[in-house]
Amino acid sequence: MRYTLRQLEVFLAAAHHNNLTRAAESLAMSQSAASSALRDLESQFDVQLFDRVGKRLQLNELGQSVRPRAEALLEQARQLELTLQRHQDIGHLKVGATLSIGNYLAVEIMARYMGEQAGARVELEVANTSTIVRKVANFELDIGLIEGEVHHPELDMLPWRDDELVVFCAPDHPWAGKPWLSDEQLLATEWIVRESGSGTRQHFDWAMHGLLPELNIKLELQHTEAIKRAVEAGLGVGCLSAITLVDAFRRGSLVPLPVPQRNFHRRFYFALQRNKFRSAGMQRWLEMCRESG
Known part of the structure; x- marks a missing residue:
């Protein structure tokens, strides 16, 4: 050689x-x-x-x-x-996850993975979709867990689980308790949403097709918790993944607003560098993610 x-x-x-x-x-x-x-x-x-x-x-x-x-x-x-x-780090992985997945799903999977394999380590990086995709493509991450499908010539995108976005407001908002919102009401409100480059924002924009140029985007924030706090404070109406809102809806600090005429359904995906060798650890991580879904 x-x-x-x-x-x-x-x-x-x-x-x-x-x-x-x-x-x-x-x-x-x-x-x-x-x-x-x-x-x-x-x-x-x-x-x-x-x-x-x-x-x-x-x-x-x-x-x-x-x-x-x-x-x-x-x-x-x-x-x-x-x-x-037979090195003890045989299960070492570098995983990237978008904010919703990283904060609400990936940590539990990481704990299960490390508990199953003695000595295994997982480095978890939480960032928006564009950052995770770039780092997986650049071999800086082994696996990406992202919101929504991305077309990239160097990546394989494998479907993982279904998700949906939910429009929500504070419990004392005038619209709280309404059976549904019309497109006219969507245009009349002030929105607090994720930043461009995030999977959540990408799907929000897609779901609002036809209305997007006229929507009143008051705030663009990078973190789901910041958006929830702003909506709780009465600054506007938000739209986030259902998995990020379970506890807030249970407590009653936020309430959902049905928008049946808009399609907020989407999927989570695995992003994998198609030229990267898929180790036994990577395969087991994918299995655990599918089991959790």
């Missing part, structure tokens, strides 16, 4: 950091050793994988095509090493 796994590690680190010095630091190598490894990899095949502009490295077309294959190969090598060593 004309290349080494270490050379591939240097190549991938340089692709991630766009800088050889930072790549070397991330691998605990000297810059000269990292530079030599990358130079040897390119010279052995008489190719160039990066365009070099000063100290900045930018993947060229060949480098971009090689990157996912190198990622998959290294991931398989890591899994083989873990299996051979």
Whole structure:
């Protein structure tokens, strides 16, 4: 074999950091050793994988095509090493989840996963849909749990479970207790919604097609709890996933507002890098998610 796994590690680190010095630091190598490894990899095949502009490295077309294959190969090598060593971190996963899923579903699944596999660790990153998708595509996360389907050339989107958005208000709001809201009422209210880039906002916009340009969006907030607090304070009407509102509806601090003429049904999805090796730990995580749904 004309290349080494270490050379591939240097190549991938340089692709991630766009800088050889930072790549070397991330691998605990000297810059000269990292530079030599990358130079040897390119010279052995008489190719160039990066365009070099000063100290900045930018993947060229060949480098971009090689990157996912190198990622998959290294991931398989890591899994083989873990299996051979019977390392206690064999179930280690990096999971990304959108805010609704991360705060209301993923933590329980994480606890079950870690309880089932002795020594297993899960790193959970909670962010909006666009951030999770980008990091899964960039091999920074093993699995993404997202709200709504996203079309991305490097990702496989697997259906997980059904969900729906719910319009809601404070219990002392004039509309509380109404049997349903008309489109005219939807246009007359002030809305407190999630920010652009979130799965919840994407589906809210889709459900409000035909009304969206005229809707009065008063506040755009990044966190579901902030939206609920603002609605409780009487600042407007909100729209969030049903899973985030169960406790508030039970307490009576918020009340649902039926909007039957609008389709608020949606699905949660798994986002997976299609070129990433799917370890036994990843497969078990997916199974647990489906069992929880």
